[in-house]
Amino acid sequence: MYHSISTSTNPLFKRWAIAVEMFEKHLTYLSLNQYTPITVTDLVLARKNGSAALPSRPVVLSFDDAYEDFYDSAFPALARHGFAATLYVPTAFVGSTCDWLRQEGEALRRMASWSQLAEMSAAGIECGGHSHAHMQLDAIPVAAAAADIRRCKAVLEDHLGRQASSFAYPHGWTTNAVKRLVQSAGFTSACAVKNMPSPPLDDAFELARLVVTGEMNTTDLAKLLTRRVTPLEVTLRNVARPIWRCVPRSRAWLQSYLPEVTRESATL
Template structure:
């Protein structure tokens, strides 16, 4: 199914909401300080935007509703999303989707260990339920955060299925939104997402969402440690990110 939104919709992507590790650490830019995140959410509210989870964003993507909306997503399921992002989201009445890795709940980002990214706690089952109780949504990021391009057909199906059913068992409700780990996927993985009943799937392709895009290949807008408030505004309100689409 293709998007039918009447105006561009940015879907923001965050990873860790925490102070950055020391200079020289890999992927240091993926850390957004809690105070910076709180300012960004306050600014969205001030500008008249509503921050929404992927589930709440669907009617806008399908063209059934229109308005100043922004999707808010978090990749990987870090505990610091719960401790540092949730209060700001709740304060402004925003919802969001956190893509968790079902087989690593309560563990750390072990998929990053070999490239030197510091190990950080992921939400455990109780914290996942706390996230949902706070008005937020859980999406799937596979079972073990695998690279789908390096996994055979049966392995991909298993990873995507267990990622979904494992989280459904934790929260007691359907998990309908998916995110491709590392942003790596091909056409068959899109079909698998469709076969498994996902309503949306997000990528690491940079752009706001425009009409005519596949709901299972949605681009997003990265928010980084270096994203100042003026650049944040450019990302959501102008074609700044659209020009970076490959």
């Protein structure tokens, strides 16, 4: 899971931005080691059909948030290598800026435009939903979450003229209720984070992803791609997940009850 492909970033956001040159090295490593990038939807369909259609070394390259630097830097690099990828789009911010990144000092980071997304979609980049307003869906009322998810899908399909099949949960958090909302909206898969490989029997609506951060070189990438997760690690993560979720959920709940002026002051 990548985010920004850029070196121009606030220090608070640096973890989520990888330099163009290093990203190119990542792609070269994948090519030299005979990995075949496929989309999230390709992966889910292949697994549904018994995984026989999967290449010998499949890898999914997913990118959250649809920053303009994906169009400027990642898209051309992927095209040079002939690689597929999935880009997750928070539809309310297309052609605008990243208002949800105020605390990271990146509220003015540019987003891709609809014309850029249409060009990439036509070239084979899968454009999936990343909610409409980039809200933490498990921390808002169910009706609001349902409306946001449905709106995201409708806006994406209206602008791009093709089905939006995959979804990624903003901030990576979800619940069984939110998963059902995503499925009922018509998506066929959804990505969480988990920072572990996606096993063959992974939940199609809570797919695990590995996190790629700005400081990772090709050696780090190789370790990430080949590491194995033990049953104990899975158990510990499942136990810890509700505890970790309480922190962002509490923050989201608190902000929803604070006056607008207080919320603005808190983000300075």
